[in-house]
Amino acid sequence: MAVDIGVNTPDMKDIGSFGRLAHQIGFTGIAISGVMDQPVTEISEGITVYRRVNLTGKGINSLRNQIQRIRKNAIIVATQLGSIDTTNWAVEDQRVDLLTFDPSKEHRLRETTASLASGSATSLEIQIAPLLHSSGLQRSKILKTYREAVATALDAGMGVVLSSGAAYPMGMRSPVAMVHIGLLLGIERTLAERAVQELPAHLIERSMKRRQPEFVSPGVEILRGEENP
Amino acid sequence: MRKNRRRYLLFHLHREGKPVNEKHLTTALWMSVLSLYGEVHAAGSRLYLLDFDEETGVGVLQCSADSLQQIITAAVVIGMIEDTPVSFEPKRTSGTIKGLNHEISRHA
Numbered sequence: 001m002a003v004d005i006g007v008n009t010p011d012m013k014d015i016g017s018f019g020r021l022a023h024q025i026g027f028t029g030i031a032i033s034g035v036m037d038q039p040v041t042e043i044s045e046g047i048t049v050y051r052r053v054n055l056t057g058k059g060i061n062s063l064r065n066q067i068q069r070i071r072k073n074a075i076i077v078a079t080q081l082g083s084i085d086t087t088n089w090a091v092e093d094q095r096v097d098l099l100t101f102d103p104s105k106e107h108r109l110r111e112t113t114a115s116l117a118s119g120s121a122t123s124l125e126i127q128i129a130p131l132l133h134s135s136g137l138q139r140s141k142i143l144k145t146y147r148e149a150v151a152t153a154l155d156a157g158m159g160v161v162l163s164s165g166a167a168y169p170m171g172m173r174s175p176v177a178m179v180h181i182g183l184l185l186g187i188e189r190t191l192a193e194r195a196v197q198e199l200p201a202h203l204i205e206r207s208m209k210r211r212q213p214e215f216v217s218p219g220v221e222i223l224r225g226e227e228n229p
Numbered sequence: 230m231r232k233n234r235r236r237y238l239l240f241h242l243h244r245e246g247k248p249v250n251e252k253h254l255t256t257a258l259w260m261s262v263l264s265l266y267g268e269v270h271a272a273g274s275r276l277y278l279l280d281f282d283e284e285t286g287v288g289v290l291q292c293s294a295d296s297l298q299q300i301i302t303a304a305v306v307i308g309m310i311e312d313t314p315v316s317f318e319p320k321r322t323s324g325t326i327k328g329l330n331h332e333i334s335r336h337a
Contacts, residue, residue, distance in 0.1 A: 025318050131306055132306055132308035135264055136264065139264075168245075169245060170314035171314075171316075173305055173316055173318075174318040176319050177301075180298070180301050180302045181302065181305060181306070183298065184302050
């Protein structure tokens with residue numbers, strides 16, 4: 001089961017096109033930010049579409065309010081790498097699934113942030129879109145930033161997830177192609193395969209489990225006896 | 230002296246819009262290898278596009294075994310060929326063209 005958890009489309013109409021290509025290239029699901037109302041939707045192309053929310057607030061209070069509001073209706077919750085205070089607070093919160101970052105901005109992943117994220121199972125998301133839209137020196141700088149972030153995350157035991165970050169269908173790449181981009185970023189083959197095939201699916205599974213009424217907190221759930229054996 | 234081993238790669242070039250012709254694809258592949266890995270690596274890659282169906286987007290390319298990984302990566306990061314957005318999907322690799330024949334007929 002491979003899921004591309006980083007599709008960005010502003011228009012509901014595009015979901016069919018994304019779904020068709022996703023099916024052709026070997027994905028079973030995609031997570032889309034921005035346009036969906038339902039947390040999970042099955043589309044005719046045989047693809048499951050999950051709702052993703054990117055937290056956008058600058059301060060801790062703003063992020064806290066947003067998470068409380070959206071967590072139940074979103075399968076993937078991501079926050080962008082920003083100031084130390086807010087980033088460290090966000091990665092420690094178990095309701096946040098992903099820490100993503102814009103390579104064109106100055107913020108870099110710190111070892112301390114990666115360690116905190118590792119403890120709360122928040123993964124680093126690397127979106128490949130900037131690599132497809134750049135060349136030469138600009139791409140070289142993006143590669144450097146991504147490689148450093150990946151190395152910091154892996155050293156601290158933080159999970160790394162690869163996603164397309166696609167704003168149009170052809171911005172998606174097949175799982176095998178994504179593994180090759182992982183190798184380009186200095187990730188070992190087994191970890192690159194995990195970053196594409198296993199970890200995104202695990203995040204989805206974890207989130208789906210949270211939505212069940214029996215769920216209390218990670219590792220704790222209500223078990224019923226005779227009434228519901 | 231050890232003979233340079235070859236590898237064959239079956240791929241599918243997905244596209245949105247007008248078909249991409251063989252010449253433009255070859256140029257895009259070379260330019261991407263050159264940009265990502267440099268002149269020395271591009272020269273040693275022994276990259277050839279053996280077959281490409283412009284309509285279906287299915288094709289086979291040949292390269293040296295040592296550079297296969299880099300050739301695939303360079304192809305994967307191609308986003309646009311002659312104003313046509315594309316997505317390169319590596320399907321299967323083999324040491325002989327015969328080894329790909331079954332897959333080629335399946336995708337034709």
